[in-house]
Structure formats: C-alpha cells, structure tokens
Amino acid sequence: MPKLGMEPIRRAALVKATIDEIGAAGNLDVTVSSIAKRAGMSSALAHHYFGGKEQIFLAAMRHTLAIYAAEVRLALGQAQGHRARLEAIVRAGFTSSNFQPDVIAAWLNFYVLAQTSEDAHRLLQLYQRRLHSNLVHDLRPLIGTGADQAAARIAALIDGYYLRQGLARDAAERSDATRQVLAFLEIELKGRVQ
Amino acid sequence: MPKLGMEPIRRAALVKATIDEIGAAGNLDVTVSSIAKRAGMSSALAHHYFGGKEQIFLAAMRHTLAIYAAEVRLALGQAQGHRARLEAIVRAGFTSSNFQPDVIAAWLNFYVLAQTSEDAHRLLQLYQRRLHSNLVHDLRPLIGTGADQAAARIAALIDGYYLRQGLARDAAERSDATRQVLAFLEIELKGRVQ
DNA sequence: TTTTATTGATTGACGAGTCAATAAAGAACA
C-alpha cells in the first residue's frame, strides 16, 4: 500500500537504525540488511533510497553532528556573557546524551572513516572549525591575544576528554570531565603566562 | 624447506604486515589473506600461528604500543630534572614516527576496538595509566597537590591533540602540537590557581 | 498510464577457518 511521501520517513528511520546498529556493534561492520530490518523494511528499499552503504553511514554521521550542533546552539542561546558562554560550550560537549554508547560509537568510527573518506573528513572539519570559532568568539574579549591558541588547546582538551570518558568502563576510570575542562578554562583565563 | 624456529620470524612478519595493511586500508576491514600475502606466506599459515583474525590484530596493537612505550622510556632516560622529563614525555608522543599514517590508523582503530574487546580495553588502560603515572611522578615535586588533576588534563590534551593532528590533511590544518602542549604545561606549572 | 513504494529472489563475489597432504629437520634406534 504505497502511501506517497514515504521517502523522508524511511530515510529518517534508516538513519536512526544505522546509529543504533553501529552502537550495538561498536564498529562499522554492520550490514545493510540488519539496518533495514531494524528500520522495518527490506534491504532493497534501503539501497533504493540511499544508493549504497557508505551514503547511509554519512547520513547517520551528519545526523549525529547536527544533534550536537543544536545542543551547542541551545546552550549558547541561554548563556549570558562571555564566561558563561564558554562554560556552556564545554558543558554541551559533555551532556549525558553525548555519552550514550551509540553516540560514542558513532564518533569513534567517524574518526576512523575521516582518514579515508573525503566527505567524512569535511564533516569533521566543519565540527572542528565551528567549535574553534565558538571558543575564540568568547575568549578574545577576555584574553585578547592568544585567544586563538587557547581555543585550540581547549578544543583539543574537549576531544581528548571525550575520548577518555567515552572509553571508560567503570566509575573508577571516569572523572568529571566537565569539571576538569572548566578548571582548565579557569587556568587559561586567570593564569595567563605574562 | 621447513627450517625450524620459523615461528617468531613469521609472527613478526605478520604483525608488521598487519600494521601496514591496516594503514593502507585505514580500518580493520583487512583480510587475513591480504595480510598473509603481504607477509609472504599463505593465509593458512597465519591462522596456524595466530589462531584467528582478532588475535593477529591484538598482537599488532601490542607491538605499536610497545614501540611507543620504548620511545617514552628512551626519552625519559635522557632527560635531566622534572621539568625536562615532563617535556620529554610530551615530545615522545608527537614524534614523527607516531604520525606515520599506519600508526595513526592503528590508534584510531584501537579506540574503536576498545569499545567491544576486553583485551583491547585492557591494553588501552595500560597505556593511559602509564602516561598518567609518568606525568604525576614529575608533576608532584613541582606543583604538589593537584598534580593528579593536572596530569589528567595534560594526558587528555595529548590524546586530543594527537587525534587532531592525526586527522589533519594539509599543513594549514596542522599546528605545532608539541609547542601547544608545552605551552599548556607552562601554564599549569606557573599559572596555578591558588 | 505514469510515478512512487516495496520486496523476494538472485547474482557474483569474497572471506574466515579447516583439513589433508607434502616436505624437511631432528631424534631414536638398530
């Protein structure tokens, strides 16, 4: 019973199923069939709408990135002042939604894919540039020269902590990433060399 | 012409070939056959010596980690004083040998594997703990309380920068990671909050 | 009747792991 206008619905379902499937597997060794089954359709339909496996992956990655970007935007919208905005950026990166196993899996595999896929790399660069420019925007008024370098350090620290937290198993391994990055921000702001 | 005592030679060749193959592919989608061919033997022999694919991977990861550990040890051995030792640790993480594409590929895929493989996770923890304790050892005498936290930040920063540098394509994207991390170290040492 | 939705069946390829067979090196032994 072909209802028209199914395409966006099917695509969304496939994207969702892809993220879930990658999360369950931990890697990109997931079949189009398993994704399609999880999304409640045949694999032929998945191919019909996306063309191939890699395109399905990329759509899933774009979706993950978009959610993160929206979270950052929201947090920034509610923050008052440079300092609060910086904190908002940091906090947005470490919300519990970002530590869902499937989101972590998406990011890690995203990094792997970025080595060889031009599209994935471009997407990653987009994320990195956005983060960097967000940080610089509110660091510059506070510390002027060196804001660029400080932003680079903070961005790398966010990524580094995310990686560690994401791969931590038990509570003992885990630390309060937000607090640590904020402490670092504190140091960058107050403990300027010079 | 079965010369005896081939096992260690074959194993080493397979480990080397595995790293090369993963480097060439960028991911773990490499076949035992391709690895064996690169190492100059049949796939059956690879199975004979390692049992299965995952064990070959783990051996390759262990090898990569061992090389890194040796580099750190060497650098530490030549450094005089706490400050110099800290710098040595940082520098060791960013030597050009660590930025060979195949080494980067090994690390990224290692992270992916650490999500699901108990062995890989254990190995990763080993690396993280060693780095942390190395840092604390020389931070404590310099800054006392808070050395633990500072070490955690520096370790995360190293990982974060490595990730960024490893995934950078052109020189424009790349920055001097060593200098940045050392600048941060400087801030941690001199710009103590309290 | 043209467009959109949908799938079962098929194709063509590849891959992990097994196994039986071959061969050489050393050990035991007569």
Added chain:
DNA sequence: TGTTCTTTATTGACTCGTCAATCAATAAAA
C-alpha cells in the same frame, strides 16, 4: 651408518557462510 618416528613448516583446496547490489515483479496512488 641407515632406518624409522616425530615434530615443525607450509600450502592448495575446500566448506560454509555472508553480503552488497541489482532486478523484475507487484501494487497503489495520481
């Protein structure tokens, strides 16, 4: 010394399974 046995090295061939992608066919809407 020559003979037989055991261990180690090595591979071609094979099994069994999987999977991406295609296609022809069905069906409902416009």
